[in-house]
Amino acid sequence: MAKKILIVEDEATLNKAMGEFLVAEGFEILSALDGVTGIDIAKKELPNLILLDIILPQKDGYEVLDELKKDEKTKDIPVILLTNLESQEDIVKAFEKGATTYLVKSDYKLQDVVKKIKMALGMN
Amino acid sequence: MRIINDLNLKKQAEELGVSVWRTPSFLFIVLGLVLISAMNGAYHAIKFLNDPEFVFIAELIVVAVILTIGKMVINQAEQMAKLNKMKTEFISVASHQLRTPLSAMRWQAELLLSKMSEGLDEKQKEKITNIDMLSLRMTRLVNDLLDVAKIDQGRLSLTIKEINISECINGILKEIILPLASAKEIKVIFDDKGDLPMVMADADKMKLVFENLLSNAVKYTLEEGKIEINYEKDEDFAIFSIKDTGVGIPFSQQDQVFSKFFRSSNVVRYQTEGTGLGLYIAKNIIEQTGGKIWFESEENVGTTFNFTLPLKKVN
Numbered sequence: 517m518a519k520k521i522l523i524v525e526d527e528a529t530l531n532k533a534m535g536e537f538l539v540a541e542g543f544e545i546l547s548a549l550d551g552v553t554g555i556d557i558a559k560k561e562l563p564n565l566i567l568l569d570i571i572l573p574q575k576d577g578y579e580v581l582d583e584l585k586k587d588e589k590t591k592d593i594p595v596i597l598l599t600n601l602e603s604q605e606d607i608v609k610a611f612e613k614g615a616t617t618y619l620v621k622s623d624y625k626l627q628d629v630v631k632k633i634k635m636a637l638g639m640n
Numbered sequence: 641m642r643i644i645n646d647l648n649l650k651k652q653a654e655e656l657g658v659s660v661w662r663t664p665s666f667l668f669i670v671l672g673l674v675l676i677s678a679m680n681g682a683y684h685a686i687k688f689l690n691d692p693e694f695v696f697i698a699e700l701i702v703v704a705v706i707l708t709i710g711k712m713v714i715n716q717a718e719q720m721a722k723l724n725k726m727k728t729e730f731i732s733v734a735s736h737q738l739r740t741p742l743s744a745m746r747w748q749a750e751l752l753l754s755k756m757s758e759g760l761d762e763k764q765k766e767k768i769t770n771i772d773m774l775s776l777r778m779t780r781l782v783n784d785l786l787d788v789a790k791i792d793q794g795r796l797s798l799t800i801k802e803i804n805i806s807e808c809i810n811g812i813l814k815e816i817i818l819p820l821a822s823a824k825e826i827k828v829i830f831d832d833k834g835d836l837p838m839v840m841a842d843a844d845k846m847k848l849v850f851e852n853l854l855s856n857a858v859k860y861t862l863e864e865g866k867i868e869i870n871y872e873k874d875e876d877f878a879i880f881s882i883k884d885t886g887v888g889i890p891f892s893q894q895d896q897v898f899s900k901f902f903r904s905s906n907v908v909r910y911q912t913e914g915t916g917l918g919l920y921i922a923k924n925i926i927e928q929t930g931g932k933i934w935f936e937s938e939e940n941v942g943t944t945f946n947f948t949l950p951l952k953k954v955n
Contacts, residue, residue, distance in 0.1 A: 527740055533747040540755040571736055600739035601732060604797045621743040622779050626750050 518544040519637060522563040524554035524580065525598070526572050530621075534567065537626045538633075551575030555583050558590050565637055567629075568615075570599040570606065581613040594636045598629065667717055671710040678702055724793075731789050738782045745775040784917045787848075788900065791924045798842040798928055802952040805878070806836040808846050809869065817854045826861050828854075830869040839878050839949040845925045846949075852918035853882050853945050859914070860943070861886035877931065877948040888939040897935065898923045906939065 521543050525531040528549065535545045546561055548554035552574040558566060566584070570577035577597060584590040594616040599606070602620045610618045616636050619629065653660045660666060682699040686692050749772035753765060760768070790796040809830060821828045857867045865885040872879045889897060893904045901916040926933045930950045937943035 527744060530740070530744045530747065533744065533751050537747070537751055537755060600736045600743065602735060603732065603795075620739075622739040622746075622782075626747050627754070 518542060519565065519639075520544045520546060520561065520563040521633065522546040522548065522554065522558055522561070522566045524548045524551065524566065524572065524577075525569040526550060527569075534626065534629070538630070541630050543633075549573075551577070551580045554580050558584055558593065559587060562589060563593060565633060566593055566595045567598050567633075568595050570597060570601055570610075578609060578613055581610075581615060585614045596629075596632060596636060667714050668710070671706065671713075675703065675706055675710075678706060727789070727793055728795070731786060731793070731795075734782075734789075735786055739779070742775050742779045742782065746772055746779070749775070781915060784915055784921060787921050788917055791921065796924065796928065798845055798925070800840050800842055800929065802838040803841055803843045803846065804836075805839050805841070805846065805949070806832055806834075808843060809850055812847055812850045812854060816851060817858060820855065820858045821867065824858065824861070824863050824865075826858060826863070826865045826867060828858075828867045828869070836871060837873060837878060838952040840952055841929045841949055842925070845929075849922045849925050849947075852922045856918060857882055857884040857886060857943070857945075860884065865942075873951065876951055878951055879946060879948050881944055881946045883942065883944040885942040888941055888943055889935075889937040890939055894935075894937060898933075 521538055523531055523534050523538075523545065525534065525547075526549050531547050531549065535547055538545055546557050546563055548557050551572040554566075554568070554572070555575070557563075568577050568580060572580070575583070577599065581595060581597075584593065584595065591614075595614070597610045597615045597618045598621055599618075600621050607618050617632055619632060624632075649660050649665055652665055679699070682695065682702065686695045686699075689695050749768050752760070752768050753772070757765065787796060810832070813828065813830060818828060854867070854869075861867060861884045867885075868881075868883045870881045870883070887906055889904050890906055893902075896902045897904070898919050899916075900920045902919075903914055903916040923933050926947050926949070931948040933945065933947035935943060935945045
């Protein structure tokens with residue numbers, strides 16, 4: 517069965533590009549353009565992995581992470597923080613809140629993001 | 641009441657992004673104490689001197705001076721603190737706002753070329769590759785500018801641990817330098833005898849240093865030149881050198897080589913692309929790692945850049 521990935525990213529073109537690439541790689545995609553929708557979909561659909569941006573409307577990535585970790589059903593879903601912030605404080609905060617990995621978008625090609633996703637899901 | 645608000649030092653410290661000891665309110669308290677001591681001193685002076693009016697006037701003048709200077713210092717401190725906070729926020733906002741469209745562009749190009757390339761002819765693919773390369777160039781420029789902003793603010797943080805520097809060098813050679821060099825038929829020689837010790841440095845930042853120094857060497861060496869990477873070690877440091885047979889740096893400009901945005905005049909003739917930030921950033925990283933960087937250069941003969949990195953301490 518195809519693995520479900522939830523993309524929470526407010527930049528529509530980025531969200532779509534990630535989605536199309538992942539679908540071509542054989543994943544099933546869910547997407548949200550803001551933090552609140554992201555949390556709703558995560559709780560309803562229980563994806564296998566979540567790609568989460570930090571700068572989001574309604575609730576930011578950290579708040580989403582907090583909510584997900586508080587809920588029994590979602591707290592074990594691996595979360596990859598995909599963002600363009602990269603100060604030491606941001607990274608430390610992300611891991612303290614339970615993120616699995618932290619990637620700076622502009623340092624990675626989509627192909628490399630897929631590799632990280634497969635690693636986090638323990639695939640091949 | 642402003643007094644009660646001002647006494648909330650912690651809140652003000654957070655707002656202005658400085659430590660509590662540098663908040664204007666704390667300085668105000670310190671000045672207050674100075675004032676009280678001055679008044680006390682004046683009071684005791686009055687008791688000893690015979691002309692209380694004279695002393696009183698002198699005291700008033702002292703108080704006025706203290707208050708004026710005090711206000712100036714507080715204003716200055718507040719201004720500097722605000723500016724500091726603005727700079728930090730700028731770095732944070734700039735990284736996000738500049739990088740978001742750039743990563744979006746590169747990912748669209750990647751998508752087109754890898755998953756949606758059906759129906760695209762070679763010329764079209766070439767154009768898309770160009771767009772991708774240009775966005776990559778901009779991404780690098782943004783990264784450089786952000787690194788410089790962080791350096792100027794003293795906020796470039798390094799994660800120092802023991803790293804395999806040979807892997808670092810080989811990685812950069814393979815990914816970036818060898819392709820660039822072979823396009824100009826420049827030979828790159830790295831005599832890795834396998835005995836390079838572990839050094840204490842930040843792996844990603846060292847990759848950047850090697851990338852900067854080596855890509856400079858390639859850029860400023862004409863066709864069919866040679867670039868050699870060598871190393872030595874002494875008791876506490878590993879010493880690296882990158883030697884090229886390039887155009888060299890004019891003697892009159894050699895003391896500006898590590899300055900921000902500096903590009904020597906003979907270089908601009910050959911290469912209009914370049915920010916002049918690479919060496920400024922490299923020098924900063926090396927010095928923050930605990931090493932030193934220096935060079936020798938002669939016009940039309942070549943340049944050798946040397947730098948040291950601390951070795952892993954053997955206990």
